[in-house]
Each structure stands twice: as C-alpha cells, then as structure tokens.
Amino acid sequence: MQHRxxxxxxxxxxxxxxxxxxxxxxxxxxDAAHVPGGFADxxxxxxxxxxxxxxxxxxxxxxxxxxxxSLTGGATPRGEVVLSTRxxxxxxxxxxxxxxxxxxxxxxxxxxVLAAVGLYYPPVPTFDGAFVGGTIATNAAGAATFxxxxxxxxxxxxxxxxxxxxxxxxTRGDTVASRDGWFEVESTTSEVRRVPVPRYVMPxxxxxxxxxxxxxxxxxxxxxxxxxxTLGVVVEATLKVVARPRRVAALVRCTDDSQAVALTAALRRxxxxxxxxxxxxxxxxxxxxxxxxxxxxxxxAFNRAxxxxxxxQSVMLLLQIxxxxxxxxxxxxxxxxxxxxxxxxxxxxxxxxxxRGAERLFNLREAVPSSVNAIVAAAKQAHPDVEKTAGxxxxxxxRLAASIDLYRSTLAxxxxxxxxxxxxxxxxLHPNVVPHTFDDVRRGREAILEIAREVVAMxxxxxxEHGVGRSALKQQxxxxxxxxxxxxxxxxxxxxxxxxxKFAPGVLFAP
Ligand SMILES: Cc1cc2nc3c(=O)[nH]c(=O)nc-3n(C[C@H](O)[C@H](O)[C@H](O)COP(=O)(O)OP(=O)(O)OC[C@H]3O[C@@H](n4cnc5c(N)ncnc54)[C@H](O)[C@@H]3O)c2cc1C
Numbered sequence: 001m002q003h004r005x006x007x008x009x010x011x012x013x014x015x016x017x018x019x020x021x022x023x024x025x026x027x028x029x030x031d032a033a034h035v036p037g038g039f040a041d042x043x044x045x046x047x048x049x050x051x052x053x054x055x056x057x058x059x060x061x062x063x064x065x066x067x068x069x070s071l072t073g074g075a076t077p078r079g080e081v082v083l084s085t086r087x088x089x090x091x092x093x094x095x096x097x098x099x100x101x102x103x104x105x106x107x108x109x110x111x112x113v114l115a116a117v118g119l120y121y122p123p124v125p126t127f128d129g130a131f132v133g134g135t136i137a138t139n140a141a142g143a144a145t146f147x148x149x150x151x152x153x154x155x156x157x158x159x160x161x162x163x164x165x166x167x168x169x170x171t172r173g174d175t176v177a178s179r180d181g182w183f184e185v186e187s188t189t190s191e192v193r194r195v196p197v198p199r200y201v202m203p204x205x206x207x208x209x210x211x212x213x214x215x216x217x218x219x220x221x222x223x224x225x226x227x228x229x230t231l232g233v234v235v236e237a238t239l240k241v242v243a244r245p246r247r248v249a250a251l252v253r254c255t256d257d258s259q260a261v262a263l264t265a266a267l268r269r270x271x272x273x274x275x276x277x278x279x280x281x282x283x284x285x286x287x288x289x290x291x292x293x294x295x296x297x298x299x300x301a302f303n304r305a306x307x308x309x310x311x312x313q314s315v316m317l318l319l320q321i322x323x324x325x326x327x328x329x330x331x332x333x334x335x336x337x338x339x340x341x342x343x344x345x346x347x348x349x350x351x352x353x354x355x356r357g358a359e360r361l362f363n364l365r366e367a368v369p370s371s372v373n374a375i376v377a378a379a380k381q382a383h384p385d386v387e388k389t390a391g392x393x394x395x396x397x398x399r400l401a402a403s404i405d406l407y408r409s410t411l412a413x414x415x416x417x418x419x420x421x422x423x424x425x426x427x428x429l430h431p432n433v434v435p436h437t438f439d440d441v442r443r444g445r446e447a448i449l450e451i452a453r454e455v456v457a458m459x460x461x462x463x464x465e466h467g468v469g470r471s472a473l474k475q476q477x478x479x480x481x482x483x484x485x486x487x488x489x490x491x492x493x494x495x496x497x498x499x500x501x502k503f504a505p506g507v508l509f510a511p
Contacts, residue, residue, distance in 0.1 A: 004184040004192070005175045005220060007166035010053035018042035018055075018081055028082045031068040031075035032127075033388060033471065034377075040077035045087045049159060049167060049235045055083060056233060056502070057165030063504050064233045066134025067106060069127045071388070072469025074228050074507050075134070085133045088235060094119055098156055099241055103133025103234045120244040122148035125465070126366065133234040139226035141207035141465040143285035144320060146425035147271065150207045150465070152225045154240045160224055160232035163498040168232070175220040183220050185497065195223070195496040198489035200482040203461045205394045206426045210463035211478055211508050212490050223493070228467050229504040231497045245284075245322040246352035248331070249361045251305075252338065253345050256313045260288060261401045263317065263341040264424050268397065270337060271425075280329035281337065285320040288424035293368045296375060296419055296434070301367035305360045307348055317424070318365050323352055368421045372432055379436050389433040389444035389473075391451055395460035397427045406454050407431040414447040416440055428464045445473050452477045468508050475509060 019025065020042045029038035041061070046052045056062055061080035068075040088102035091113050099119075101110060108128040110121055125140040134140070136158065141150035148154075157171040166188050177183055181197040198214035213222040224231055254260040264286050273279035291313050302309045310316060323330055338347065350357030379386045395403040404420070411418040411431060417440070422429035431451065433444030452462035462477040479487055487509050494501070501511045 001176045002174060003176065003178040003182065004186055005168060005170065006186045007162065007168050007188050009188045010161070010165065010167050011050040013050040013054050015054040015058045016044045016046045016051045018044045028065065028068070028084065029077060031065075031070040031073060033071050033073040033076065033469070035073040035076050035387065035470070038076040039079055040082045041079060043082040043084055045084050047087045049161065052083065052088070052161045052233055052235050053165040053167060055081070056161050056163065060502065061505060062233070062502055064133070064137070064229045066104065066131030066137070067129050069130050069134065070138070070469055071390075071466045072471045072474055074138075074467055074469025074504070076470065078470070078506060080504070083233060085131060085233075088133070090236075094241060097240055097242065098238050100236060100238050101132050102236055103131060103136075105132045106130065107132065107135065114241055115244055118244050119241045121154065121239055121241050123151045123154050132237060132239070136225055136234050136237055137227065137229050138465075138467040139207075139209045139213075141209070141423070141426075141428070143287050143423050143425075145207050145423060145428075146268070146286070147275070147282075147284035147322070152213070152222060155221065155225055155237055156240055157238040158221060158224055158234050159236045161235055162232045163500065163502040167235075170221045170224060172219055172221050177216070177218050177220075179217070181216070183223070193496050196489070196492050198486060198493065200486040200489065203456070203459060203481070205396065205459075205461050205464070207394055207428055207464050208461055209465050209467040210461055210481055211468060211486075212493055214489075226467075228469065228507050230494055230507050231503065233503075246327075247284075247358065248321040248323055248327075248352060249350040249358040250319040250321065250334065251307060251348040251361050251364070252317045252319065252343055253310045253314050254317060254343065257290070257315060257404055258401065259341060259343070260315045260317055260424070261404070263337070263343065264288070264400070265397070266337050266341055267319065268425060270333065279333065280324070280326050281333040282322040282324065282330070283319055283425070284322050285423070286425035287318040287365055288421055288429065289316045289318070289365065289368050290420040291315055292434075293372070293419035293421045296371040297364070297367045298371060301364055301371070305364035307361075307364055318361060327352065368419070372419050372434060375434055383438050385438040386435050386441055389435055389441050389448065391431045391448045391462065392428075392464045392466045393431065393451065393455045393460060393462055394426060394428040394464035395455055395458050399458045399460065400424070400427045403427065403429065403455065403458065403460070406451060410447050410451050414443045416444055416447060426464075427460070448473060449476065449480070452480050456480055470506050478508065
C-alpha cells in the first residue's frame with residue numbers, strides 16, 4: 001500500500017476573469033444560513049481543471065462554492081475570491097456502476113441524466129439543488145442514509161486542486177495512512193509534505209460532518225470528503241450509482257412521540273431483515289415531523305398535499321420504501337406493522353410510478369423547514385439580529401427516545417418556542433429554536449450547547465450532516481466533540497496542505 005501520492009501539473013492556461021461587478025457579485029454573498037455581512041474580492045467561473053488551477057495558483061484567498069445551500073455560513077465569503085463551481089458541469093456517460101461528474105453538477109440534474117438510463121445516486125440531501133462538489137465537501141447525508149449511508153460511501157475518486165495549483169487524482173484504495181499515522185504529498189517541484197492523521201476517535205454514528213475524517217490506516221480520499229473546502233477544490237469525482245429503485249412513499253400519523261419511536265424501531269427491524277433477503281419491507285428512509293413542526297406549516301401546504309392537519313399531540317412519519325418485484329407482499333407487511341403499532345389512520349400512499357403523489361408528500365415534509373424559516377425571517381424584520389438557531393444531532397438509535405426527551409426538556413427549560421424534525425431512522429433530528437427576539441437566539445445557543453454535551457455523552461454527535469462552516473456555535477460544538485487538542489490536530493493537517501491558509505480561512509476553526 002502507498003502512503004505517498006504524487007501531484008501533477010494542470011494544463012497551463014490563463015486564469016479566468018474575476019468578476020467584480022456588484023450586480024453579479026451580490027448573489028454570491030450569502031448561503032442558506034443567511035448570515036449577514038458577506039463580502040468578496042470578486043467571483044470567477046472556471047470551466048475546467050486547468051482554469052481552476054490557474055485561478056487558485058494566482059489568488060491569495062479562495063472560497064470554493066457550489067449551490068450555496070450551506071446551513072452553516074461556510075459558503076458565505078469573508079473577503080476571498082469566490083470560486084463558483086457552476087461551470088464545472090460535465091457528466092460523462094455512466095459506465096457500469098459509476099459515473100464521472102463535474103463538481104458543479106446539481107444533484108437534481110445528475111439524477112435526471114441517470115434516470116434516463118435506469119440509474120440512481122442514493123445519498124441525496126433533502127435539498128437536491130446542492131452540487132456534487134458541495135455534497136462531497138460536506139459529506140452530505142439525507143433521509144435514505146439509513147439504507148445507503150452518507151456521501152462518503154459513494155465517492156470512488158476525486159480530482160483535487162491544491163493551494164499551489166497542483167492537481168491530485170485521489171482514487172479510493174490507492175493511498176492509505178502509514179501505520180504511524182501520516183500521508184505524504186509530493187508536489188510537482190518534488191517537495192514532499194507530510195500530512196499527519198488526527199488521533200481523535202470519531203463517534204460511531206451513521207452520519208457525521210464534523211471536521212476532518214480520521215482513523216488508523218484511513219484512505220487519503222476520506223480526508224478530502226467532508227473537509228468543507230479547506231484543503232482543496234474538488235473539480236471532478238467518480239461516484240458509484242445503483243439501479244433506480246421503484247419506490248412507495250407513505251405518510252403515517254402517530255398519536256405521539258412514543259408511538260412514532262416504537263413504529264420507527266419496528267420498521268428498521270423490517271428493513272434490516274429485507275436487506276438480508278428475509279422479508280419484503282425494504283424501508284430506505286423514515287422522516288419525522290413533530291407536533292410543533294406541523295403546527296408551523298400553513299393550511300394551504302396541507303391542502304396541496306391532500307393531507308388532513310393532524311390533531312392533538314400527533315406527529316407524522318414519512319416513509320420511503322424500495323419495492324422489488326413483490327409489491328403486494330411489501331404493502332401487506334407494511335399494513336401488518338402499522339396494525340401491530342396500533343396506528344389508527346390509513347397511511348397516505350404514493351405507489352410506484354405515482355411521482356406526483358410522492359412529490360406532494362415530500363413537499364409537505366419540505367414545508368416544515370421552509371415554514372419555520374419564514375417565521376425566523378419575519379422575526380428578523382423586527383429584530384435584525386435574529387438568526388436560525390438549530391441543532392443537527394445524531395445519537396445511536398437506542399438513545400432516540402431519550403434524545404427527544406432531552407431536546408424537549410432543555411428547550412422548554414430555557415423558555416423557548418421550538419420545532420423538531422429530521423431523519424429519524426438514523427437517530428438524526430434537527431431541534432430548531434423558533435426565535436421571536438434576539439434573546440431567544442441567545443438562550444437557544446445555550447440550549448443547543450447543553451444538548452450537544454449530553455448528546456456526546458450518549459455516544460452521539462452534534463454535527464451530523466450540515467457541517468461546521470463559519471458558525472461560531474458549530475465550531476464550539478466541534479471543540480466539544482474532539483477537545484482543543486483535536487482542533488489543533490486538524491490545524492496541523494491544514495498547515496501541511498495549505499500552509500498559507502488560502503482556502504476557506506475561518507471555516508471549521510480559526511486560522
Ligand atoms: C432546505 C435545505 C435542506 C437541506 N437538507 C440537507 C440534508 O438533508 N442533508 C445534508 O447533509 N444537508 C442538507 N442541507 C445543507 C446543504 O444542502 C448541504 O450541506 C450541501 O451538501 C451543500 O452543497 P452546496 O453545493 O450547496 O455547497 P455550498 O453550500 O456551496 O458549500 C458548502 C461547503 O462546501 C465547500 N465547497 C463547495 N463546493 C466545493 C468544491 N467543489 N470543492 C471544495 N469545497 C467545496 C464550501 O466552501 C462550503 O464550505 C440542506 C440545506 C437546505 C437549504
């Protein structure tokens with residue numbers, strides 16, 4: 001096994017034009033976290049690896065961005081040149097079970113191209129406008145991580161432009177850490193940089209986007225996946241793909257949290273049996289929306305979905321079920337599980353081929369974050385300092401019920417309005433403060449920090465899928481997870497690969 005990788009030179013081309021026109025630049029100054037005050041030294045749209053390399057080599061500070069759907073402020077510039085990847089938009093013809101894709105391809109577009117040949121890329125976050133490069137940089141996960149895992153598992157190779165403009169072709173299996181914990185990167189000028197593998201132990205959870213991946217004997221590719229643009233620009237990637245599954249979506253009303261947790265546990269058991277060929281009910285994802293989250297959703301969103309607003313303490317679960325040849329057995333088994341869990345209402349179903357029906361149900365799920373975001377935006381009108389204040393917690397599934405109690409009791413003790421939703425089949429929920437004043441935001445941050453400490457004590461993590469970015473709170477959570485020493489070990493990686501702190505300075509940790 002090799003511990004050293006050799007960089008190559010990109011073709012020599014002029015750097016792409018850096019646009020400083022305010023009208024163009026203004027649409028690149030924030031991301032989905034809506035943190036105010038973004039500013040940039042221009043924006044460039046390289047079309048290929050050579051232009052990326054040329055731009056990076058000549059710039060002092062660079063922030064690579066994709067669709068800027070980051071929820072952490074990581075794609076909000078703070079004076080850098082914004083390197084928009086949107087013109088890196090090539091998709092090669094899928095070959096076997098893989099496809100070579102430019103970093104700037106939106107996942108929705110990738111799925112469209114794959115669907116035409118009966119293929120599918122499973123690890124999609126809820127927002128499918130995210131770009132391939134952005135999802136690799138954040139190790140994005142989503143609803144179906146329960147069955148398919150996070151982005152990391154699906155990336156076979158990446159082409160990376162390093163801070164000096166050198167190019168690395170990193171293929172899974174080619175370069176692994178030495179026994180005493182380092183990689184070596186040999187530059188095109190024969191300089192050898194030793195990159196130390198951090199020594200912290202990552203929590204054993206199904207999804208994690210919490211700084212640099214680290215494990216004994218790890219693959220070099222895993223260092224770049226989830227690095228949030230701090231180590232290099234992802235220019236292209238080779239992704240694994242699968243045959244497009246036929247899917248059923250089912251929306252189920254549960255009378256309360258405990259019924260929802262018990263049903264989720266039963267469905268997970270069914271799914272795990274199905275994956276071993278011992279049952280027909282192949283559940284790929286279960287999404288949870290709590291009473292308060294549903295309350296935030298306006299009536300017209302329920303009407304558009306054709307779903308009755310649930311009453312009392314009801315919560316809802318949205319299931320994605322992958323259907324093999326025996327659709328009838330899968331649906332019969334679903335009914336049997338729902339009956340055993342004492343579910344009172346028939347589920348709302350969208351059967352395979354009913355794409356419109358499925359979209360209506362998914363839109364209702366999407367209405368939850370957008371309705372809460374609208375409340376935050378309205379509060380911001382009166383109190384400009386108000387901002388989204390939310391957790392991205394993951395716990396081992398056995399601690400799910402305890403984690404929901406923890407979120408509710410902590411947020412209530414701080415006197416906060418809140419809503420909870422997320423990817424419950426992974427134990428990954430998003431407790432969101434619904435702030436009405438800046439004081440709510442302040443107390444919300446304290447509550448999230450308290451929750452994070454307990455979640456870490458449960459063997460979970462407070463940074464499941466959205467990453468760390470430039471959020472002061474999330475950077476504090478990263479330190480809760482790995483301690484100061486862990487952050488210093490990450491800094492050592494950064495220094496080895498980007499000694500001048502050219503890429504995304506202030507993302508993950510302070511320079
Ligand atoms: C409504 C909504 C729902 C969401 N749901 C989910 C979800 O279910 N799961 C989830 O994981 N996330 C979710 N997100 C967050 C977001 O979509 C993901 O983090 C996504 O992976 C970001 O992709 P992007 O292309 O928008 O990247 P950006 O937001 O543009 O960038 C994110 C980070 O990656 C870096 N980066 C971007 N492109 C590159 C590149 N080519 N090379 C190197 N670094 C790069 C940036 O510097 C930045 O630090 C959601 C966001 C929204 C708005």
